[in-house]
Amino acid sequence: MSDRRSELTVSLWRGAQQGRYQTYKVPWRENQTVLDVVTFVQRHLDPTLSYRFACRVGMCGSCAMTVNGRPRWTCRTHVASVVKGGCLEIGPLENLPVIKDLAADMRPFFDKWQRAKGAFVPSPTRNDEIEHIRPDSTARIAADAAIECINCGICYAACDTVRWNSDYLGPAALNRAWTLVNDVRDGGNTERLQAVAASGGCHACHSHQSCQELCPQRLNPTASIAGLKRRTMWAYLKGEI
Amino acid sequence: MNVGLYVWQRLTAALMVPLVLVHVVVIFYATRKGMTAADILARTRGSIAWASFYGAFVIAVAIHAGIGVHNVLTEWSPLKERSAGIFASGFGLLLLLLGARAVAAVVLP
Amino acid sequence: MTARRLTHRQSVLWIAALVHRLSGLALAIFLPLHFLTLGLAIHGEAPLESFLRWSDQPLVKLAESGLVFLLMVHMLGGLRLLVIENLPWRDEQKELATIAAGLSAVIAFILLARLF
Numbered sequence: 001m002s003d004r005r006s007e008l009t010v011s012l013w014r015g016a017q018q019g020r021y022q023t024y025k026v027p028w029r030e031n032q033t034v035l036d037v038v039t040f041v042q043r044h045l046d047p048t049l050s051y052r053f054a055c056r057v058g059m060c061g062s063c064a065m066t067v068n069g070r071p072r073w074t075c076r077t078h079v080a081s082v083v084k085g086g087c088l089e090i091g092p093l094e095n096l097p098v099i100k101d102l103a104a105d106m107r108p109f110f111d112k113w114q115r116a117k118g119a120f121v122p123s124p125t126r127n128d129e130i131e132h133i134r135p136d137s138t139a140r141i142a143a144d145a146a147i148e149c150i151n152c153g154i155c156y157a158a159c160d161t162v163r164w165n166s167d168y169l170g171p172a173a174l175n176r177a178w179t180l181v182n183d184v185r186d187g188g189n190t191e192r193l194q195a196v197a198a199s200g201g202c203h204a205c206h207s208h209q210s211c212q213e214l215c216p217q218r219l220n221p222t223a224s225i226a227g228l229k230r231r232t233m234w235a236y237l238k239g240e241i
Numbered sequence: 242m243n244v245g246l247y248v249w250q251r252l253t254a255a256l257m258v259p260l261v262l263v264h265v266v267v268i269f270y271a272t273r274k275g276m277t278a279a280d281i282l283a284r285t286r287g288s289i290a291w292a293s294f295y296g297a298f299v300i301a302v303a304i305h306a307g308i309g310v311h312n313v314l315t316e317w318s319p320l321k322e323r324s325a326g327i328f329a330s331g332f333g334l335l336l337l338l339l340g341a342r343a344v345a346a347v348v349l350p
Numbered sequence: 351m352t353a354r355r356l357t358h359r360q361s362v363l364w365i366a367a368l369v370h371r372l373s374g375l376a377l378a379i380f381l382p383l384h385f386l387t388l389g390l391a392i393h394g395e396a397p398l399e400s401f402l403r404w405s406d407q408p409l410v411k412l413a414e415s416g417l418v419f420l421l422m423v424h425m426l427g428g429l430r431l432l433v434i435e436n437l438p439w440r441d442e443q444k445e446l447a448t449i450a451a452g453l454s455a456v457i458a459f460i461l462l463a464r465l466f
Contacts, residue, residue: 160359160364164317165315165316197243197244198243199243199322201243201244203242203243203247204242206367206371207367207431207435207443208361208364209361209363210361210364213363222434223434223439226434226435229435230435230436232244233244233247233248236244236248237248251432251435254428254432255432258429261422261425265421265457268461269461272461272464277399277402278391278395278398278401278402279395279399281398282391282395282398306374306377306381309374309378310375310378313371313375332378336381336382336385339381339382339389340381342385342389342392343384343385343387343388343389344388346389347388
């Protein structure tokens, strides 16, 4: 950094759906993350600030916030990589109701997960043989490529189709549905394909790829959704859904 | 957008790819030749081939544009699903009627 | 609450989607006019001929090549989507979107050159 100042000017969203950005001055330190900055404000400047975090090492996804216009994990975002002219603007995740300050209400996100039938439906009984899953089978490779989602909500916050269409299930829910569609052990695929083929399902996706671009786990919900489009189209044409 | 609308929109899109390419070639040909209305109509009048080509084009574009307009309305306007559907269907019908009239105008002897 | 400076909207693919949508809307508005113009031939070749003469002006020729650009960019962008949705995933989407826009511009420019 050529323009090294000793302090950051940090604007944090205060309030709920209505509110305003409030500015704080935070000492600028080496290797500071955005989460460090928010924590400093809450501990030393303003104890009324509400924010969410847990592991602080990039495993849980709880600390996701909007930082200078992009949804990111704040614990894995170095200030140096996002600061603009010594300033940071931090708000809660977009496309979700705001509980308070930097904490967004994740319930709609998980509701849509359920609506997309993103839950495993067991089929065999204890009397059946254990299913042999080859890790190099096409279906398992497709499922494995999408399975590492930790429900952080960044893709959902980034998606403009979510913003424009309140019915849209969103990239994470559909990505999860895709992993289950590819799980040969799952017994709920007819209902799942019907769920993602309905209005607000996979066909609402416009392939902007904001989800893929911003996913910290490097997942590609756009590709998963494209897979769902193929599966539902053929199921529809064959009269299965 | 659901699977039914999606299938119709993507199918008409795929059908229109060769139709659009031929149409653009026709535009290039007609402009190079500096064709007059009389030249054009001499080729199209009484032609089953042009009638089929542009007839198919009109039907496909009416469906495709109608669904597209529906998508834009549900995402970018305050209209709800039902009203957007009515408006979009009306627009598709308009395209179908005006398009059929245009094809008839240039094809009927 | 409004989001300020959503920076992912500077992405090539987001812009490609916007161009796809706006070109579709522009074509949808243009089509009824196009059909009405062709429908002039119902009254014989003279009304259509006088329209063709009117359209000989430079600004109209510019508009016509603009329309061809919109048609090509909408189709090529849509073709890119059909490939995403029906063929195995390819990573080079930004490159494909840029090629689609570039090719459309070239074709429209060639038409413009021929019109003058």
